[in-house]
Amino acid sequence: MDILSAMRAFVATVDMGSFSQAAHELNTTKATVSKQVAALEDHLRVRLLHRTTRKLNLTDEGRVYTERARRILEDVTDAEDAVSPLGAEPRGRLRISAPHTFGAMHLSEALAAFIERYPLIHLDIDFSDRLVNLVDEGFDAVIRISRLQDSTLIARRIAPVTMTLCAAPSYWQKHGKPSHPKDLRHHKGVIYAYLSTPGEWSFRDAGKLIHIKIGGNLTTNNDVVIRSAAMQGVGIFYGPSYIVSKELSQGTLETALESFNDDPLSVYALYPSNKNLSPKVRAFIDFLVEWFRHTPHWSALAQDD
Known part of the structure; x- marks a missing residue:
């Protein structure tokens, strides 16, 4: 056999x-x-x-x-x-894990273009916000949005992501815009459940990191639900700018405390450090770096506000 x-x-x-x-x-x-x-x-x-x-x-x-x-x-x-003489043409099954909302909003076009460029690669992508174990679960690479900590994985930065605090104009009209993060104790937030400390937001005040506890009526693990709730005046959104860039440009959400936002995040591609980078993985990561080579519109918008 x-x-x-x-x-x-x-x-x-x-x-x-x-x-x-x-x-x-x-x-x-x-x-x-x-x-x-x-x-x-x-x-x-x-x-x-x-x-x-x-x-x-x-x-x-x-x-x-x-x-x-x-x-x-x-x-x-x-x-x-x-x-192989054909080694220059990446091929095979490529298993990737990526955050759900970022994938749906900003990776879908890139994936279509990638498949057109590399027709011999079969993409198998798991969109999930959970922290997967790349090696144990058999992924070739993962996309993560974070301030990268020390890791046994090799990371390549793909794009910048700023933090943004915003709410519906009706919410600000009713409750007033805060002038300092400590004012948020009197406001309601829409809480992302997958934070390491849900309900605790981090800001920078004169270079010093401060943590603010904020209450609210809605906690969820879905960024789209959080954005929708913020648009309906349920509470304040605080998170990555790519989630709300369209709403900010249209004025359905308005920012506050821009000068106090926490340090920027980045989109990273991570892969195991204990194996050589295969042609298909290298092709995928190089493609994403190229795709997002200019400052993404979500970061430029958040910086301009």
């Missing part, structure tokens, strides 16, 4: 959801794929898939084996590309 071919058949079956679709993907027959998966199970002496007339389901062993096999196949592809 060709173990790598059997792995490819098994992973394709898992990804496509059926033997027939996997066969189409691999340009072979359904019977061949089914036999390869069965031979793999015999070799491992475990059942990887539960087969029914309607669908295939992974066993517990199958779930564990899928991720390990996937990594092996990707490493084989990377090794082949590194020494």
Whole structure:
């Protein structure tokens, strides 16, 4: 048995959801794929898939084996590309994790352009605001928006992101604009749940970092909900400028305390430091740096206000 071919058949079956679709993907027959998966199970002496007339389901062993096999196949592809005459043409499956709102608002156009430039790369992107474990979860790279701390990962800066405090004009009319961050104790905020300290906002006052506790009636892990609530006068938004750039330009949200905003954030691409950067990962990161090479409109707008 060709173990790598059997792995490819098994992973394709898992990804496509059926033997027939996997066969189409691999340009072979359904019977061949089914036999390869069965031979793999015999070799491992475990059942990887539960087969029914309607669908295939992974066993517990199958779930564990899928991720390990996937990594092996990707490493084989990377090794082949590194020494192949075709190595200059990045190819293969590329698993990326990116923040949900940033991805939806600002990555979608970039992804379409990237796929057009690199048609041999298959992008598999997980949009999530949770802090994924890049290595353990099998991602090739992650996009994060932060003030980067010490890390075992290698990081490349893609774009700047300023912090912005804003609210609906009706909110400011009703409650008044604060003149100092300490005034926020008398205001309501819309709280982002994934902050390390939800309900505590950081500002700079004469170069000194200060932390302000703020109350409110809404806490959520969704930036779009926070923006919508702020537009409806529920409370104050304080977060990355890229979320509210359109609303600021249209005047549906208005800024305050601009001179007290905390230090800027950055969009980073991170990848493991314990492996060489594969051509497909390098292509993706280089492309994003190029895409955002000019100061993004959200940062320029926030700085002008």
